[in-house]
Amino acid sequence: QKEVEQDPGPLSVPEGAIVSLNCTYSNSAFQYFMWYRQYSRKGPELLMYTYSSGNKEDGRFTAQVDKSSKYISLFIRDSQPSDSATYLCAMSAGEPGNTGKLIFGQGTTLQVKP
Amino acid sequence: NAGVTQTPKFQVLKTGQSMTLQCAQDMNHNSMYWYRQDPGMGLRLIYYSASEGTTDKGEVPNGYNVSRLNKREFSLRLESAAPSQTSVYFCASSEPDLNYFMNTEAFFGQGTRLTVV
Numbered sequence: 001q002k003e004v005e006q007d008p009g010p011l012s013v014p015e016g017a018i019v020s021l022n023c024t025y026s027n028s029a030f031q032y033f034m035w036y037r038q039y040s041r042k043g044p045e046l047l048m049y050t051y052s053s054g055n056k057e058d059g060r061f062t063a064q065v066d067k068s069s070k071y072i073s074l075f076i077r078d079s080q081p082s083d084s085a086t087y088l089c090a091m092s093a094g095e096p097g098n099t100g101k102l103i104f105g106q107g108t109t110l111q112v113k114p
Numbered sequence: 115n116a117g118v119t120q121t122p123k124f125q126v127l128k129t130g131q132s133m134t135l136q137c138a139q140d141m142n143h144n145s146m147y148w149y150r151q152d153p154g155m156g157l158r159l160i161y162y163s164a165s166e167g168t169t170d171k172g173e174v175p176n177g178y179n180v181s182r183l184n185k186r187e188f189s190l191r192l193e194s195a196a197p198s199q200t201s202v203y204f205c206a207s208s209e210p211d212l213n214y215f216m217n218t219e220a221f222f223g224q225g226t227r228l229t230v231v
Contacts, residue, residue, distance in 0.1 A: 004156075008154055041225075042224060042225075043224050045222070046219045088156060090157075100209075101145075101162050101172065102157075102159070104149075104158070107156050107157075
């Protein structure tokens with residue numbers, strides 16, 4: 001079983017919908033939780049970053065972390081066609097001598113239809 | 115600002131051929147990484163280098179070697195390519211805070227699409 005599990009989708013929604021993307025993980029040492037967005041044939045780019053538990057909001061995007069359940073979510077409000085991309089969750093433990101290496105989920109492909 | 119630059123962007127190899135994927139970053143980052151991306155598998159870490167002069171295996175190192183040539187450059191070598199190594203390869207760099215164990219953003223290159231026939 002992978003350390004990080006993410007439903008690969010694909011997920012198709014109409015423009016304006018609220019989108020919920022989720023990941024579960026098994027390693028309780030993970031402390032840093034990230035969401036990357038990857039457009040077709042491009043490299044991933046950081047979208048949201050959260051340390052430990054709690055919520056973080058940035059415009060239409062909200063990231064939630066529930067360490068007790070080992071579950072993280074990304075919500076997209078008022079989704080736009082430009083949000084169509086693959087969304088990857090990523091985590092790291094921040095171990096001593098932190099190397100910054102990340103463990104990724106499988107990625108969820110999202111299509112927002114006009 | 116170029117960020118992370120990978121060459122080549124596309125490559126087709128025959129089984130058994132060798133090649134080196136090049137990666138360079140201009141952000142003065144200490145840590146660099148090589149990932150591969152396959153459908154339904156997400157990004158998997160092949161090798162990483164926490165600082166110049168050090169390299170370590172990641173999740174899927176078999177069939178690959180790496181060289182951290184200097185602080186800017188981190189290359190990935192396939193000595194004898196196999197069809198199972200058909201994938202999209204991404205190089206990334208970041209600057210983790212070693213004193214406070216905080217993670218920071220990883221910056222990715224545009225990827226190298228490799229096909230082994």
